[in-house]
Amino acid sequence: MLAIILLLSGIIGLLHLIIMGLEMFSPAEKQADIFKMPLSFVKLPNAQIALKNMGIYNGCLGLSLLASLILFSGQQQFKVLMVLQFFVLIVGLYGGKTVTKSIYLIQALPAAITLLLILTQFV
Known part of the structure; x- marks a missing residue:
């Protein structure tokens, strides 16, 4: 189970780096x-600024997830991953409601x- 949690966390971290790139x-x-x-909207300078700003946040979240796999271990690692996955969940719920349901x-x-x-493993 622990390996699955670490694998999923790594995949989610990489996914956020891909989202950042996009x-x-x-x-x-x-x-x-x-x-x-709409393409006409996305081409607007302010829309590009907003997209790049969201990209920075997604990139930082992805890097944080990946760094936590390297910098922490044991209970501490899973506590950090729990907080970061909670952040991802909130971002995903808001994005799904406001941008596109596929989020x-x-x-x-x-x-x-x-x-x-x-939570089932450590609480």
């Missing part, structure tokens, strides 16, 4: 398609599963 470095056409937004499946569900596994 939000910060993808062409506007790809961003509009992926995030289900529920891509972001919120994996975080919820991982969080539940951590």
Whole structure:
């Protein structure tokens, strides 16, 4: 069970780095398609600033998840992972409600599963 928690946390961390890349470095056409937004909106300078800002947050969250796999161990590691997965869950729920429903499946569900596994293992 512990290996599954660590594996899922690593995958979720990598996923957030991919999301960061899409939000910060993808062409506007790809961003509009992926995030289900009108291209005319995504091309606006302020929309690009907002996407890049969200990218930084997703990148930091992804790096935090991956770093926690290296920097911590034992109970401490799982406490840190629990907090980070809770953050991912909240971000995923908000994104699913405000941006596109697919975020529920891509972001919120994996975080919820991982969080539940951590809670059943350590609480």
